[in-house]
Amino acid sequence: MFGNKVNMKNQVFLYLNSIFNKSIRFISVLIFLILPLTASYAEHKQKFVVGYAQDNMANDWRAAQIKQLEKEFSKQAVKFVFTDARGSAANQIRNIEDLIYQKVDLLMTSPMDAALMTPVISQIYKNGTPVVLVTRNILTDDFTSFVAPDDKEIAQQAAAFVAGKLKGQGNILILKGVPTATTAIARTEGFLAEIKKYPGIKISAIKVANYLRGEAIQKMDEVIAEKIPYDAIYAQSDSMATGARLAMVKAGIDPASKIIVGIDYIREAHEAIKNGTQTASFLYPTSASQAASIVIKILHNEKVPKHVKVETQIITKDNVDKIKPIF
Numbered sequence: 115m116f117g118n119k120v121n122m123k124n125q126v127f128l129y130l131n132s133i134f135n136k137s138i139r140f141i142s143v144l145i146f147l148i149l150p151l152t153a154s155y156a157e158h159k160q161k162f163v164v165g166y167a168q169d170n171m172a173n174d175w176r177a178a179q180i181k182q183l184e185k186e187f188s189k190q191a192v193k194f195v196f197t198d199a200r201g202s203a204a205n206q207i208r209n210i211e212d213l214i215y216q217k218v219d220l221l222m223t224s225p226m227d228a229a230l231m232t233p234v235i236s237q238i239y240k241n242g243t244p245v246v247l248v249t250r251n252i253l254t255d256d257f258t259s260f261v262a263p264d265d266k267e268i269a270q271q272a273a274a275f276v277a278g279k280l281k282g283q284g285n286i287l288i289l290k291g292v293p294t295a296t297t298a299i300a301r302t303e304g305f306l307a308e309i310k311k312y313p314g315i316k317i318s319a320i321k322v323a324n325y326l327r328g329e330a331i332q333k334m335d336e337v338i339a340e341k342i343p344y345d346a347i348y349a350q351s352d353s354m355a356t357g358a359r360l361a362m363v364k365a366g367i368d369p370a371s372k373i374i375v376g377i378d379y380i381r382e383a384h385e386a387i388k389n390g391t392q393t394a395s396f397l398y399p400t401s402a403s404q405a406a407s408i409v410i411k412i413l414h415n416e417k418v419p420k421h422v423k424v425e426t427q428i429i430t431k432d433n434v435d436k437i438k439p440i441f
């Protein structure tokens with residue numbers, strides 16, 4: 115009788131123990147399945163989405179800017195997406211609206227047309243989406259932060275430099291960037307205002323090449339065909355300066371015989387300054403690292419300055435070996 119009771123207790127114990135072990139295994143499997151999902155959800159919730167509506171990825175400077183931003187944001191909990199307007203302000207506006215529809219946490223852009231795009235960007239900012247403008251501005255203060263070198267200051271320095279090289283006498287050809295962009299506007303107005311101080315210098319022509327190498331070749335071909343006089347070229351980007359040199363060489367003109375000043379300081383400018391076929395360039399960083407730093411602060415609710423000036427400098431044969439090109 116006593117033995118039967120002990121045996122029954124043992125059986126009950128074994129049965130309960132079995133249930134307990136199965137429960138533990140079930141809970142372990144459940145935790146194993148749920149934890150990755152929870153971690154993934156937490157990661158998703160922590161990851162910000164930043165959208166950049168780029169102007170034209172055919173522009174090597176702008177392509178380099180995107181590449182550098184991708185590198186900067188890869189170090190952070192940020193998903194970075196970008197669009198390519200292919201040189202169309204209408205496309206850029208549509209791209210901006212698409213990014214906002216996708217509910218990005220912050221919008222970045224470099225407006226191709228300041229006047230046309232100001233109302234769109236202004237409304238987005240007023241609706242609560244932070245906006246960081248990089249190198250190109252709009253016509254109001256309806257943005258969170260503007261990150262860029264001082265284009266007007268660069269233009270004034272370029273004009274003074276060219277005037278000095280011409281010794282106050284001669285003709286200058288201007289290769290202009292995107293005419294509706296604030297960069298080209300400032301680079302033109304600043305240059306013209308400064309060059310007025312030198313009555314012996316004339317602007318023989320202003321040709322719009324939209325910051326593109328290919329278009330600069332075409333415009334330079336026109337200048338040569340039309341026999342427009344020029345002793346110096348002020349190219350508002352080094353891509354256009356490169357295009358001008360290619361056209362000159364094709365026409366049998368030695369680029370070293372002219373004063374050529376560009377902006378950006380890309381690898382082609384670096385090599386041209388070294389070999390004497392370009393006189394100078396103004397360092398114009400893509401501002402990617404500075405802009406990314408501002409964006410991260412905004413996303414974490416930190417205060418940021420309204421305007422962030424990115425430093426620049428002139429590059430000539432005197433310092434070309436000491437300073438690396440921006441890309």
